[in-house]
Amino acid sequence: MATTFHAALENLRTTRVWKSIFRRGPAITNRTRSVAVFGNLFLHWLPVKVREKSLRARAAYYLGSLSFLLFLLLVITGVLLMFYYHPAAPDAYRDMKDLRFVISNGVFLRNMHRIAAHLMVLLVFCHMFHVFYRGGYKPPHEFNWVIGVVLLLLTLFLSYTGYLLPWDQLAFWAVTVGTNIVSAMPVIGSKVRFVALGGNIVGENALLRFYVLHVVILPLLAFLFIGVHFWRVQKDGGLTVRSKDDDGKN
Amino acid sequence: MPAEDMGKLSYQMRLAFAVATVICVLVLAISPVKDFRSEWKKHKRSFVRYAQGRPDTKKLLADYSPNIDQVWIPGMNVVDRCTTCHQGMTQLSLADSSVPQPFRAHPPIPHNVREWGCTICHRGQGPATEIAEAHETTLAWEQPILPAHFLQASCGSCHHADLNETPQLTRGRELLSRLNCQACHKLNDLERPMLGSDLSSVGYKVSREWIYKWLKEPRTVLDKDGNVTVNGYENGDESRMPKFRLKDEEIVALTAFLSAQNAKPIESYKINPAVVAAWNKKPDLLPQGELRFRQMMCTTCHPLAVTRAGETKLIGGDIGPELTKVGSKVNEPWLVSWLRNPQGYLAHNNMPRYGWTDEDLYKVSQYVMNQLTDSDLLTTVPKLEAATQDEIKNGKRLFLEKGCASCHSIAGVTPQKDFGPDLTALGAKNASELEFGKAKITHNLLSYIQAKLQDPVSVNPVSRMPQYTWNPADLDAVTTALLSQTGPKPTSALQHLTVPKVEASYRAVGDFAEVYERYKCYACHRFNGVGGTLAPDLSYEGSRAQKKWITEFLKNPQTIRPTLILRMPQFNMTDKEVNIVAEYLALAVQKPDVNPQSVDARQFTPALVSMGKQLYEVKYQCQSCHTIGGTGGYVGPNLNNAGNWLTPAWTEAWLRNPQALQPDTIEPRRNLTEDEIRALTAYLMTLKAAIKPQTSTSAANARLAGQGAGR
CATH class of the missing domain: 1.10.760 (Cytochrome Bc1 Complex; Chain D, domain 2)
Incomplete structure (x- = not known):
């Protein structure tokens, strides 16, 4: 049975269609394996070879990867939520009520998005502390550290802009307080507040601006910076500068 | 690791993976299971079971759908899903009180549920589909269901004009105005009169x-x-x-x-x-x-x-x-x-x-x-020395601080503006906007209002509001009126539905104005909506009463309703004044469509009169409410002198449709034929008992004795 299956698979790999998609042959040798990774758009930034040791949990605690996973989860649930949500004044809150009371599994969907968002903020901070205490900001990682800081800010902004969207009292006052803090900036404070809110009060304009920031601008920026971040992790040789470790290798 | 072992997992790893997968599936199953078992679906199913146990199953389930029902009225901001569980709302056969809730039909009201929704009147959370969320105060919704006892408040949010169907609300509004609440508080539809007496002297x-x-x-x-x-x-x-x-x-x-x-x-x-x-x-x-x-x-x-x-x-x-x-x-x-x-x-x-x-x-x-004295009245008052300048100064400060100046004017004392809080939107306030202090009461608007009215310091130790004494009915009436003060904001979508209070206007003119002012006719009588309600409305008196009768009455007011204790005082008017009033009432205050001259009394033949008498006594049994010559009931006015008192035109119009002339009268509308109306009028016009002066000692004493019994 197994042999027939393997034979069928081998046959499949020789077909023209297969070869047009996977341009290299079967990844049997180390060379063909690395070529497979290089030749794939989605995998090309990954190292062709990973040490088993660096996959151990204590090396990274997978904090960055988990943050990224949550980010993907947020994108998926966020898109689903967008099917129900109107960024307009009476509708926004009513859509929350609909999610709560009428839409099948609406509570589950909304809570997935909300809890994942809270978790992501937490994990991103943990990730940062971990990298910091392991000296991950030192050369040659200083550029990626800065990218990481940008990603931290993007995460916080995403979280904050999402906070207004339910359009309840909590949201309203959180944004009122937040934007008042902004207006305390010298010289440009009140202008920045005006631009952020699209007016002088937290109203429909603010809701629309926060919505666009939340679902378009900030996620695109996050994707961009996450790409750079991952790429540089590989190019800089891992997360952190490791002192010469047990077996004397880097 | 050798190349050929790559991709092969240990047994432990496979097991861990399998367990994780099962747990993941179970966790993901929680939400659909909860969804399936939601409260509203249970009510849906139990309504079907209930309907099947009744003879009119088919009719009850004609519009049934297993999904959520809602009343959606975009223009009024209404999304009410109450009918998801309250499924018998419009089923006439479910009106009986033996029908279990939530399936009972709505009692008949002028507004249709489909056109108005539920929460406009009942409050609560319309979009909710869970019992607690829909009815109670929750973190996400602070306006709970308004108890049925106070429901008239909702009528008042739109109907600023008084309605006959809402006595509790009307009483509450009357009390707000009567107790001069508007002297300190801003209230809708109540201006700010100074009701307390002027204390300048x-x-x-x-x-x-x-x-x-x-x-x-x-x-x-x-x-x-x-x-x-x-x-x-x-x-x-x-x-x-x-x-x-x-x-x-x-x-x-x-x-x-x-x-x-x-x-x-x-x-x-x-x-x-x-x-x-x-x-x-x-x-x-x-x-x-x-x-x-x-x-x-x-x-x-x-x-x-x-x-x-x-x-x-x-x-x-x-x-x-x-x-x-x-x-x-x-x-x-x-x-x-x-x-x-x-x-x-x-x-x-x-x-x-x-x-x-x-x-x-x-x-x-x-x-x-x-x-009219009480020698003990002032015995508990301590000895007061002559007032010092300090005391007077202090008193003036207190007069302002305690709010005395809001009701009582004194020359040279300017009251504080907006002494008490603005209450125009009190009825729409959320519990979180209210101060409960240390009061051990349920934290909602209703208990707050009642606690504050009964004992203002219970919720706010530094409250300046004085202590009122309420009987339970009045407390609830005032609460209802306050709950109806929902201001313009929360009902903005309903602003166009508001029925405004019509401001009555009436001004006495000519010589009459002077007499009107001197004898304060408006303290008891009403003209076109202006004036008191104690005595009959005189807006159409010229159509109703004959001038000669008015003249006699003013000289010696006799009551037409023997059971009433409150009577028109004797003003000792001069003949000139009597003439001015009678002239004015007979000619200036007529109902346009009841012309007193329109019916000619000469056409009343004796045959017509005896037919009328027959109708009065036998067919319609008017004597069960009205008295003629000492026999008959005391519900309506006595008709001893109807022939001198009423004009034939008014009598006919009244018999045709009493409510058209006086909307709140209890006189039944009997749908008489025109012939019957004419005959009854002819009979009534023959009743002309002479007016006897009734000022003897015995009569006055009898009246006073009757007062105690009447109360």
Whole structure:
């Protein structure tokens, strides 16, 4: 049975269609394996070879990867939520009520998005502390550290802009307080507040601006910076500068 | 690791992976299971079971769908899913109270559920599909269901005009206005009249000791232990003055300030000494004074406490102040001056200016000063020394701080603006916007309003609001009226539905205006919506009554309804004044479609009259409510003199449709034929009993005896 299956698979790999998609042959040798990774758009930034040791949990605690996973989860649930949500004044809150009371599994969907968002903020901070205490900001990682800081800010902004969207009292006052803090900036404070809110009060304009920031601008920026971040992790040789470790290798 | 082992997992890893997968699936299953078992679906299913157990299953389930039902009215901001569980709302067969909730039908009301939704009236959370969320206060929704007992408040949010169907709301609004709440608070539809008396010259009227007593306990009917024996409020007659929480030294300061108010000296009047001397010789001066007091029907406006069979009751009207102990309150020169010209002391007072003879003035004032007294009234008042300047200054400050100036004006004292909080949107407030202090009450708007009304300091220890005494019905009425004050904001989508309060307008003109003002006709009678409600509405009096009858009536007012205790006082009008009034009433205040000349009385033949009598006595049995010649009921007015009193045109129009002429009358509309109407009118026009003057002693006494029984 197994042999027939393997034979069928081998046959499949020789077909023209297969070869047009996977341009290299079967990844049997180390060379063909690395070529497979290089030749794939989605995998090309990954190292062709990973040490088993660096996959151990204590090396990274997978904090960055988990943050990224949550980010993907947020994108998926966020898109689903967008099917129900109107960024307009009476509708926004009513859509929350609909999610709560009428839409099948609406509570589950909304809570997935909300809890994942809270978790992501937490994990991103943990990730940062971990990298910091392991000296991950030192050369040659200083550029990626800065990218990481940008990603931290993007995460916080995403979280904050999402906070207004339910359009309840909590949201309203959180944004009122937040934007008042902004207006305390010298010289440009009140202008920045005006631009952020699209007016002088937290109203429909603010809701629309926060919505666009939340679902378009900030996620695109996050994707961009996450790409750079991952790429540089590989190019800089891992997360952190490791002192010469047990077996004397880097 | 050798290349060929790559991709192969250990047994432990496979096991861990399998367990994780199962857990993941189970976790993901929680949400769909909860969804399937949601509360509203249970109610859906149980309605089907209930309907199947009834004979009209088919009809009940005709519109059934297993999904959520909702009333969606975009223009009014309504998304009400109440009908998801309350599925029998419009099923007529489910109106019975034996039908279990939530399936019972809605009682009939003018508004259709499909057009108005539910939460506009009932409050609660319309979009919710869970019992607790829909009915109660939750973190996400602060307006719970309004208890049915207070539901009339919702009518009042849109209907600023009074409705017949909402007596509790109307009573509440009346109380808000009557207790002068708008003096301190901003309220919808109530302007700010100064209802308390002008105190600019109060120093001439009452003693400092009396003011002390009044501030200490602003109710005068007390038994010997100082307990309030008549809770005036239950009779609807309490003085408007509430009890302020004043310390003794504050009362002393206030009395000092008030007794120093002597802005305008009283117009002193000296009663002819010969009259005084003559009457002082007579032993029955006081009984004669009392008789005159009763004959003048002072109790039509002023209540008096009467003790009968150990029970103290207030009898009389509630327009003027209660007079039981007024002799211990005011001084004689002030009383005489007041009786002659009340407006000389209080410019805007509603007391009529009677035409007094010196004799009557002396008799009545002696009666009031000597009989309507209570020698114990001021015994509890401590000795008050002469007022010092400091006390007066302090009193003036307190007069402003305690809010006295909001109701009472004094020359030279400007009240604080907006003394109390704005209440125009109180009814829409969320519990989180209210201050509950340490009060152990449920944290919602309803309990807040009731606690605050009953004991203002219970929710706010520094509240300046005085203490009112409520009976439970009035407390609920005022609560309802306050809940109806939802302001413009929360109902903005409903603004276009608001039924505004129509402001009545009426102005007396010509010579009549002077008489109208002198005798304060508007204190009791109403003209086109302006004036009191105690006495008949006179807007169409010219269509109703014959001029000759009006003239006779004004000279000697006789009651048309024998069971009423409140009667029109005898004003002692001059003939000229009587003519002016009769002329005006007969010609100027007519109903356009009831022309008094339109029916010619000459066409009433004896045959028609006897047919009318037949109809009156046999077919329609009018005598069960109306009296003619001593027999008949007392529900309607007596018709002894109908032929002199009513115009034929009015009688016909009235028989045709009484409610068209007087919307709140209880006279049934009998759908008479035109012939019957004519015959009945012909009969009624033959009833012409002569008006007998009724001023003898026995009649007045009989009337007073009847008052106690009537109350």
